[in-house]
Amino acid sequence: MKNLRSKILKALLRVESGSYSNLLLDSELKKIKDQRDKNLFTEIFYGVIRNKLYLDYVIESFSKTPLHKMDKEVLTGLRIGVYQLFFLDKIPARAAIYESVEAVKLILPASRKGAVSFTNGVLRNINRKGNELTLPTKTESKKEYLSVKYSYPIWIIKRFLDQYGFKKTEKILKAGNKRAEVIYRFNPLKMEKNEFERLMDQDGIKYENTFLDSFYRLKEVNNPAETQVFKNGAAYIQGTSAGLASLLLDPKENMSVLDLAAAPGGKTTHLAVLMKNSGQITALDVSQSRLNLIRENIERLGVKNVVLKMEDAVKYQDSKKYDRILADLPCSGLGLIASKPEIKWEKSESVIKQMASLQYDILSNNLSKLKPGGKLLYSTCTLSQEENQDLINRILTENNNFELVNINKILEEVSALNLKNENKYLELLPGEVDSEGFFYALLKKVESD
Numbered sequence: 362m363k364n365l366r367s368k369i370l371k372a373l374l375r376v377e378s379g380s381y382s383n384l385l386l387d388s389e390l391k392k393i394k395d396q397r398d399k400n401l402f403t404e405i406f407y408g409v410i411r412n413k414l415y416l417d418y419v420i421e422s423f424s425k426t427p428l429h430k431m432d433k434e435v436l437t438g439l440r441i442g443v444y445q446l447f448f449l450d451k452i453p454a455r456a457a458i459y460e461s462v463e464a465v466k467l468i469l470p471a472s473r474k475g476a477v478s479f480t481n482g483v484l485r486n487i488n489r490k491g492n493e494l495t496l497p498t499k500t501e502s503k504k505e506y507l508s509v510k511y512s513y514p515i516w517i518i519k520r521f522l523d524q525y526g527f528k529k530t531e532k533i534l535k536a537g538n539k540r541a542e543v544i545y546r547f548n549p550l551k552m553e554k555n556e557f558e559r560l561m562d563q564d565g566i567k568y569e570n571t572f573l574d575s576f577y578r579l580k581e582v583n584n585p586a587e588t589q590v591f592k593n594g595a596a597y598i599q600g601t602s603a604g605l606a607s608l609l610l611d612p613k614e615n616m617s618v619l620d621l622a623a624a625p626g627g628k629t630t631h632l633a634v635l636m637k638n639s640g641q642i643t644a645l646d647v648s649q650s651r652l653n654l655i656r657e658n659i660e661r662l663g664v665k666n667v668v669l670k671m672e673d674a675v676k677y678q679d680s681k682k683y684d685r686i687l688a689d690l691p692c693s694g695l696g697l698i699a700s701k702p703e704i705k706w707e708k709s710e711s712v713i714k715q716m717a718s719l720q721y722d723i724l725s726n727n728l729s730k731l732k733p734g735g736k737l738l739y740s741t742c743t744l745s746q747e748e749n750q751d752l753i754n755r756i757l758t759e760n761n762n763f764e765l766v767n768i769n770k771i772l773e774e775v776s777a778l779n780l781k782n783e784n785k786y787l788e789l790l791p792g793e794v795d796s797e798g799f800f801y802a803l804l805k806k807v808e809s810d
C-alpha cells in the first residue's frame with residue numbers, strides 16, 4: 362500500500378499525544394484492505410512503541426544532532442526506519458530507508474526539505490555503520506544493560522530488580538515485549554458452548570485452550586471484534602489473568618455484589634455469568650464515558666442483573682451490605698505492558714504512590730459494606746509492592762475484623778494453573794505464566810462484626 366509508513370507515522374504521533382495504542386490500531390486497521398499491509402502496519406506500529414528506547418539509543422549513537430533537537434515527525438520517521446533496519450529482515454534496507462524518508466516528506470510542509478534530507482542522511486549512516494553499535498554490558502551496569510536491550514525506562518528496571526532479582530526481571534521484560542494474545546471468554550448467557558465452537562470453526566478461527574475453562578486463546582485472528590461469536594455477544598475479549606479475578610471471588614446465585622471500579626465491565630459481566638444473571642451487581646465507575654462502555658457490553662452480552670452508578674468509590678455511601686465486593690482498582694498497570702506497550706513511556710514512578718494512596722482510600726471507604734462472612738477480592742494489573750502486598754498488609758493491620766484467605770485452594774479449583782505459591786495472596790508474573798501480570802488478595806470479614 363502506498364503511504365503505509367506515513368499512516369504509521371501519524372498513528373505513532375497520536376500515541377505520543379495520549380491515544381491508546383490498541384484502540385487506535387483497531388480503527389486504523391479497519392481502513393486498510395490488504396492483509397499483508399495490516400500485518401506490516403501492526404508490526405511496525407507496535408515494534409516502534411515497544412522498542413522506542415532501544416531505537417533512540419541507536420539513533421543517538423549515529424546522529425550528531427541530539428534527539429531533543431529533532432522535530433517529532435523526523436524522530437518518529439527515524440524510529441520507523443531503524444526498526445525496519447534492525448528488526449525486520451524481510452524488508453530490504455533500501456526500501457526501509459526510502460519509505461521512511463517518504464513518510465517524513467509527506468507529513469512535513471514542502472519548505473522543510475532540510476529535515477527530509479537529514480532523515481535520509483541519518484538512516485543511511487545507520488545502515489552503513491550499524492554493526493559498529495556498542496550496547497551497555499551486563500558487567501558495567503545490569504540496569505543500563507536491561508534498559509537498552511529490552512527497551513524499558515530505568516525506573517521500571519530498578520523496581521523489578523529490587524522486587525524480583527535479575528533472572529525473573531529478565532523474564533518479565535521479555536514477556537512484556539511479546540505481542541499480547543487475544544483471548545475470548547465464552548459467554549453462556551447467549552448460546553451453548555458447542556454452538557459457540559461450531560461458529561468459531563465456521564469462521565475459520567483457530568484457537569486453543571488456556572488455564573481457564575471457557576477462555577480460548579485465538580491464533581492468527583485479525584479482527585476479533587468482527588466475528589460472528591463476538592457480534593452475537595457470545596464472546597468477550599478478556600485475558601486469563603483478568604478472568605481469574607471473578608472466579609476467585611466466587612459469587613453464588615442470588616448474592617448481592619458490589620463492583621467498585623467496573624468499567625469497561627469485563628469482570629462485572631463475568632460475575633453476572635457466574636451468578637447466572639441472578640441476584641444483583643452494583644457496578645460503580647467514576648467516569649460517565651467509561652460507564653457507557655459497561656452499558657454497551659452488558660447489552661451485547663445479555664447481562665440483566667447489573668445496576669450502574671456513576672460514583673467516586675472514595676466517597677461512595679451506601680447503607681446496603683454486600684455478600685461480595687470486587688475491588689479491581691485503578692493501578693499503575695505494569696503487568697499490562699504486552700498489550701499496552703505505551704505504559705512504559707507515559708508513566709513515571711510517581712504514579713505508584715498516587716495509585717497506592719487512591720487504592721487505600723477506596724478500600725478504606727468500602728470495607729464496612731461487606732456482610733460478616735462476606736469476601737472481598739482486591740486485584741490490580743500491576744507489579745509494584747506498594748500497590749499490592751504493602752497495601753493489603755496495611756489494610757489488614759488497620760482492620761482486625763478482616764483476614765486474608767489462602768487463595769491457593771480456590772486457585773486449584775478454578776484453574777489449571779500449576780504454581781508453587783507459598784503466599785496466601787497471588788502474584789502472576791508475565792514470563793512465569795502465559796498471561797499478563799496481576800495481583801490478587803482475597804479478604805474475608807470475620808463473622809462477628
Ligand SMILES: C[S@@+](CC[C@H](N)C(=O)[O-])C[C@H]1O[C@@H](n2cnc3c(N)ncnc32)[C@H](O)[C@@H]1O
Nearest residue numbers: 622623624625626627628646647673674689691
Ligand atoms: C482497572 S480499571 C477496571 C477494569 C474493570 N474492573 C474490568 O474488569 O473491566 C479501573 C477503573 O476504575 C475507574 N476509577 C478510577 N478512579 C475511580 C474512583 N475513584 N471511583 C470509581 N472508579 C474509579 C476507572 O474509570 C477505570 O474504569
